Amino acid sequence: MRTAYTVDTVRAAERDLMARLPDGTLMQRAAAGLAAACADLLGRVxxxxxxxxxxxGDNGGDALYAGARLARRGAGVTAVLLSPDRAHPGGLAALRRAGGTVARPGTAGQHIDRAHLVVDGIVGIGGRGGLRPDAAALAERAAAARAAVVAVDLPSGIEPDTGEVRGPAVRADLTVTFGTHKPGLLIDPGREYAGSVRLVDIGLDLPAEGELEALQHADVAALLPRPSxxxxxxxxxxxxxxxxxxxxPGAAVLAVWGALRGGAGAVRYVGPAGKAVIARFPxxxxxxxxxxxxxxxxxWVVGPGAGDDAGPVAEVLDSDVPVLLDADGLRLADRDAVRARTAPTLMTPHAGEAAALLGTAREEVEGARLPAVRELAARYRATVLLKxxxxxxxxxxxxxxxVNPTGTPWLATAGSGDVLSGLAGSLLASGLSALDAAGAAAYVHGLAGRHAADGAPAGAHDVAEAIPAVWRDISGA
Structure with missing residues (x-):
């Protein structure tokens, strides 16, 4: 399992470690990892x-010390200092000793245009808000150049704890992050700016629980039900x-399809699409x-393609078993009834549905996904899977x-969410908690989407068909 920690937690761990190490050791560890990642990306230094x-800040110091290491290996390294009087003195001296240079005023753009690699050491995890105009201009120039861009710890301009992008920001091809993942590297829109992410271990001692966790194959394999x-x-x-x-009627067919692939022993269908369901799945x-x-x-899974009939939604919410609310069910459900439930409730909105539930704009949910999903879960006293x-x-x-690390943009297709709901509901019925059922279902569904698409368009039925192969791969069967 990959875990991401907030800035405050990372800073506390860094302070504890630095108190036990010779001065500058932590920065040298980071710089060594950064230089190695840059060398790997370049191929030829x-x-x-x-x-x-x-x-x-220290982010700039990491970049300078890494630049010194690369200069000693024969690279031509030029530093563009955004605040010359505040640049890390030790890192700057190391770069100059190694043969690196500092760009003269007014020449930064020329150097960027000719570079093979641009290293973003503008601001690190302590930064807030978008880049200032001078830094934003350099980031824009780097994006337009043919050079690869490597971000130090986090692309400058990204909110480290939420992944929000509140102004101009660096778009990296690779982000080299130190000690642990930061939430902003795993959540869009920040994740989109990070490119590939490489984690460098610098010896931090972190608590067991973080802000975010991403399941991996072994975690999901341990959750998937197996008959005895x-x-x-x-x-x-x-x-x-x-x-x-x-x-x-197709929503019912697809939800049943997902449920049949989810490990439950039987699927009961209730609704007006019974003929379509039984014709496809006798x-x-x-x-x-x-x-x-x-x-x-x-x-119970309730809501996919339900139209305007609120009766079944109310009846299901009144039951004493776990309930998954999706699609029309989210709109039709009595919100007080959702909050009053004592059995687990799993809600699976997309951004538009989440915005309606929160009474805000879709753009606000998409730009601040982590605060939105936390607020939904707290407000409705439910587990929330924000698609x-x-x-x-x-x-x-x-x-x-x-946070789910699998998936593909090809999953943005009609009916895909119905398959996910059936799959997650089946896992709920097998005895998993709402959090585990949602996490395992999202992971399997995302991989099934990749498998079904394989770089080309795929329909929701293709995703459902791909679930058994993905299940076998995860479980090692």
Missing amino acids: YGSRIVLLVGS AESDKYRRGVVGIAAGSARY ETLVSDQGPGRAGRVQA GSTTLIAGPDGGTVR
Whole structure:
């Protein structure tokens, strides 16, 4: 599992470590890792032209010391000092001793245009807000040049704790981050600016729980349900699907499809799309008597393609089993009924639906995804899976938020969310907590999207079909 920590936590860990180390050791560790990453990206260091964009803080010092290491290997290294009187003195002296130079006033653009590599050491994790005009001009020049851009710890201009971009910011091809991931590297829009991320271990002692955590293969493999010799279809869990309408029968089919691939022993379908469901999946237990008369289930999924019929949503919310609310269910649900539930509730909005639930603009949710998912979870006393370019999952207790590292833009297709809802509901029915069911489902669904698309357009049904192969890969079967 990858864990990301806030600036305050990282700073505290750095202070504790520096108190036990000789002066300057931590910066040298960071600079060594940064120089190695730059060398790997260049391929050939000797004769390459490198420009350092150097701010006034330790971030600039990291860049200068790394530049000195690269200059000793034969690179032509030029530092552009944004605040010449405040540049890190030790780093600047090291660069000059190694043969590096400082750009003369007015020549920064020329050096950037000729560079093979530009290193962004303008501001680090202590920065807030967008870049100032002089720095923004250099970032724009670097983006227009043919050089690769490497960010030191975090692209300058990105909010480190949230991934928000509140003004001009550096767009990096590679970000070399030190000690631990920062939330802004894992959450869009900041993640988009970071490019590839390389973590350099500098010896920080960090707490077990961070601000964010990203599941990996081994974590998800441990969560996915496996039947035992004593299992039968009921012991494996039964998931109920209350979805679809005369206008949207396909939503019901896709939700059932996802549920059947999610490991539950049986799927009960309730709604007006029963004929379409049974024609595609004859193993489904179909009822038209409403959720209360459908039979025993261990979890409900309600809302995909439901149209304007609020009755099934209210009936499901009144049950005493875990409930996943999606799509029309989010709009039709009585909000007080959601808050009053004692059994777990999992809500799966996209940014537009989240904005409606919060009473704000979609752009605000997309620009500040982490605060939005936390606020939704707290306001509705539910676990919330916020779908989008970065999928985030927050619990009602305000603990660590999960970020899903899988997925592809090809998943932005009609019905994809219905498949995800069925998959997550099936995992809920198998006994996983709302947080674990959401995290595992998002991970599997994202990989299935990659597998189905393989660089080309794919439909929601392709994603559902790809789930078994992905499941086997994750579990090592």
